[in-house]
Amino acid sequence: MKYIDEYREEGIARSLAARIARRATRPWCLMEICGGQTHTIMRYGLDDLLPAGLRLVHGPGCPVCVTPLETVDRAIEIASRPDVTFVSYGDMLRVPGSKLDLFRVKAAGGDVRVVYSPMDALALARARRGRKVVFFGIGFETTAPANAMAVFQARREGLDNFSMLVSHVLVPPAIRMLLSSPRNLVQGFIAPGHVCTVVGWEEYEALARDFRVPIVVAGFEPADLLESVLMLVAQLEEVRTEVENQYARSVRREGNVAAKDMIGRVFEVCDRKWRGIGTIPGSGLRLRQEFAAHDAEKLFGVGGISAEEPPECISAEVLQGLKRPTDCPVFGLACTPEHPMGAPMVSSEGACAAYYQYRRHSIPREKEA
Amino acid sequence: MCLAVPGKIIDTEEMDGIRLGRVQFGGITRQACLDFVPEAQIGDYVMVHVGFAISRVDEDEAHRTLELLRSLDLLAGELGPPPETP
Numbered sequence: 121m122k123y124i125d126e127y128r129e130e131g132i133a134r135s136l137a138a139r140i141a142r143r144a145t146r147p148w149c150l151m152e153i154c155g156g157q158t159h160t161i162m163r164y165g166l167d168d169l170l171p172a173g174l175r176l177v178h179g180p181g182c183p184v185c186v187t188p189l190e191t192v193d194r195a196i197e198i199a200s201r202p203d204v205t206f207v208s209y210g211d212m213l214r215v216p217g218s219k220l221d222l223f224r225v226k227a228a229g230g231d232v233r234v235v236y237s238p239m240d241a242l243a244l245a246r247a248r249r250g251r252k253v254v255f256f257g258i259g260f261e262t263t264a265p266a267n268a269m270a271v272f273q274a275r276r277e278g279l280d281n282f283s284m285l286v287s288h289v290l291v292p293p294a295i296r297m298l299l300s301s302p303r304n305l306v307q308g309f310i311a312p313g314h315v316c317t318v319v320g321w322e323e324y325e326a327l328a329r330d331f332r333v334p335i336v337v338a339g340f341e342p343a344d345l346l347e348s349v350l351m352l353v354a355q356l357e358e359v360r361t362e363v364e365n366q367y368a369r370s371v372r373r374e375g376n377v378a379a380k381d382m383i384g385r386v387f388e389v390c391d392r393k394w395r396g397i398g399t400i401p402g403s404g405l406r407l408r409q410e411f412a413a414h415d416a417e418k419l420f421g422v423g424g425i426s427a428e429e430p431p432e433c434i435s436a437e438v439l440q441g442l443k444r445p446t447d448c449p450v451f452g453l454a455c456t457p458e459h460p461m462g463a464p465m466v467s468s469e470g471a472c473a474a475y476y477q478y479r480r481h482s483i484p485r486e487k488e489a
Numbered sequence: 490m491c492l493a494v495p496g497k498i499i500d501t502e503e504m505d506g507i508r509l510g511r512v513q514f515g516g517i518t519r520q521a522c523l524d525f526v527p528e529a530q531i532g533d534y535v536m537v538h539v540g541f542a543i544s545r546v547d548e549d550e551a552h553r554t555l556e557l558l559r560s561l562d563l564l565a566g567e568l569g570p571p572p573e574t575p
């Protein structure tokens with residue numbers, strides 16, 4: 121509750137919460153997929169505003185967190201080469217591989233750079249034709265068009281010193297995996313607003329139909345999230361299972377056609393391993409064969425590197441909403457944001473890190489009905 | 490990782506076959522690729538993620554969201570430092 125006081129739309133949040141409480145006659149379990157939304161919920165204590173029976177569980181929606189350990193090891197292997205300038209979004213630098221992280225490669229003299237956009241990596245490749253510039257292409261559908269465009273543009277300009285280590289993930293196959301599990305507890309989903317800004321929500325209609333589950337596409341602000349909870353509760357109480365769009369100011373049903381087109385030109389769907397979860401069929405994107413000249417995994421022959429997760433980490437269950445971070449025996453002890461042992465602790469958008477940042481002082485605090 | 494920041498297009502140019510625009514986010518100005526929002530013109534507001542505009546948004550909404558991101562100290566982090574000259 122501490123943080124909601126700082127929020128100038130506190131009144132709106134409280135009135136939405138009151139409407140949710142009036143609407144919910146039974147306990148329901150909802151999941152937000154996106155790590156940015158998890159962060160907002162924790163930051164503002166939105167879950168504390170909800171009636172006792174209404175549970176929000178946190179999904180696997182942090183692409184930094186779910187990037188597999190071996191992919192981080194492959195990145196480290198490439199970044200350690202003297203002829204390589206390795207370029208990444210800042211979030212990936214402190215993600216631990218099995219032995220090192222990219223920060224330590226940089227500290228040891230590796231040419232590792234942080235950029236805000238893949239186009240900055242492309243600019244580096246233009247300016248330094250004698251160096252092999254490798255970009256770490258991770259992210260969900262939101263980031264895929266940007267990364268695709270960088271590769272497309274590299275080919276168009278003949279920048280043969282630019283390549284990408286691709287580990288893209290897709291949201292709907294992960295929801296399908298969660299819903300197919302006999303242990304699934306989730307009855308409604310808050311779908312990620314910026315992912316859907318790019319790809320639209322047609323795929324979510326198939327999920328709603330196949331699993332008879334309501335889905336609301338939502339934004340990232342406190343009022344967005346509470347409104348989407350209200351919309352999901354109304355659907356559940358009325359036994360409706362539709363896809364509704366709370367984030368109409370950015371999202372259209374068909375998504376962004378030009379962005380989807382660019383994704384399809386450069387990437388193709390593949391099976392992808394998710395850190396902490398395992399391989400999910402059809403849940404990733406990789407470069408098409410015609411862009412093999414820009415595929416760092418092939419160029420540097422790192423495809424064979426594999427790695428195992430630490431056994432103490434219960435992130436598989438955390439990322440599927442089956443357990444809370446605080447159920448983990450090493451949470452906040454052996455595993456902290458400074459020394460993360462598993463996926464959801466590595467980025468501030470991971471569920472374990474969000475709990476650590478906002479809730480570690482109020483543990484134990486189970487409030488389930 | 491999936492945040493997008495709303496900003497106003499203040500000018501546009503064509504470079505290496507890409508349509509670029511200077512986009513203003515509160516006090517910060519950054520270049521963004523506009524190829525995914527072909528309909529967006531100077532003066533329009535767009536949501537920008539990792540240097541790419543991914544949708545057009547209404548001006549009032551844009552201001553509200555910007556203010557929230559700023560109050561959360563998320564704005565600078567999301568936009569990153571200005572690109573270093575290679």
Ligand code: SF4
Pocket residue numbers: 432433434435438445448449450451452455456460461462463464465466472
């Ligand atoms: S607290 Fe750490 S070890 Fe436990 S589940 Fe989360 S990431 Fe894994």
